[in-house]
Amino acid sequence: MSAQECVAAILELTFEYWPYTGLVASRLGQKPIQPLCFMECRDGWIFLCAIEEHQWERFVDIMGNPEWAGLELFANRLARGANFDALQALLQEWCRDQSVQELYEAAQRRRIPFAPVSTMGDLVASPHLRARGFFVTVEHPAAGPVTMPGAPYKLSATPWQLRRPAPCLGQHTAEVLAEVGLDTVAVGGAA
Numbered sequence: 001m002s003a004q005e006c007v008a009a010i011l012e013l014t015f016e017y018w019p020y021t022g023l024v025a026s027r028l029g030q031k032p033i034q035p036l037c038f039m040e041c042r043d044g045w046i047f048l049c050a051i052e053e054h055q056w057e058r059f060v061d062i063m064g065n066p067e068w069a070g071l072e073l074f075a076n077r078l079a080r081g082a083n084f085d086a087l088q089a090l091l092q093e094w095c096r097d098q099s100v101q102e103l104y105e106a107a108q109r110r111r112i113p114f115a116p117v118s119t120m121g122d123l124v125a126s127p128h129l130r131a132r133g134f135f136v137t138v139e140h141p142a143a144g145p146v147t148m149p150g151a152p153y154k155l156s157a158t159p160w161q162l163r164r165p166a167p168c169l170g171q172h173t174a175e176v177l178a179e180v181g182l183d184t185v186a187v188g189g190a191a
Contacts, residue, residue, distance in 0.1 A: 020051075021078065033077040034084045035059075038117060039095040045117035046100050048091070051077050058110040062103070063094055140165040 017025040021032045031037075035048045035056075050059040053076065060069040068074070068090055073083040080087050095103070100116045107114035116122070124135060124147060136150035143165075151160035174184050 030081065030084060032081040034080040034087060035091060037084075037088065037091075039092055041095050041098045041100045041103060044100040046095070046098075046103055047115045047117060048095075049113045049115075053077070055112045056080070058112050059107070062106050062110065062112075066090070066094070136162050138162055138165045142168050 014025040017023050017032070023032055033051045035050050038045050038047050048059075050056045056077070060066070063069065072079070074080050074087055104114055104116050118126070123129060126134075129135060133154075134150060135147050137145050137147045140146045146165065150162065154160060177184060
């Protein structure tokens with residue numbers, strides 16, 4: 001995976017700001033479209049993303065169509081962004097009583113892109129990641145069995161395989177030095 005792809009993935013809404021709002025993205029200030037935020041539920045955190053009008057309408061339906069959702073303050077994504085301080089308090093009040101998993105599943109059924117905020121333990125125990133074979137376990141000579149992410153993608157013609165664990169400190173020093181014509185004694189006895 002390239003560094004360029006990683007950077008592009010974390011730019012959040014940089015590319016969407018102009019077509020949606022006519023604004024140039026900036027690191028400063030409040031997001032102009034909302035809700036696009038983290039909310040605390042009774043058993044953890046969830047990321048809300050309901051910036052398209054159909055997503056917002058479906059989310060309002062999940063919340064039971066509260067009267068406040070029909071206020072002019074929240075009439076469209078830009079209004080919700082401009083008045084997010086008020087909206088955030090109302091959403092947080094409602095989310096606080098919800099279960100992360102139940103809210104996530106309700107949103108998924110309605111095609112609203114919410115996401116649970118997972119701990120490392122949540123990810124390792126994830127039925128989805130387990131079914132995909134995402135994590136692999138390797139026997140390390142010093143650390144014992146180590147569970148870690150496996151292949152970032154799987155290709156049928158060139159299948160990925162875990163050949164060996166990460167090396168221990170100095171494990172391959174003699175081999176590397178020998179390749180360049182040096183021995184460990186010449187460089188101070190490196191092991």
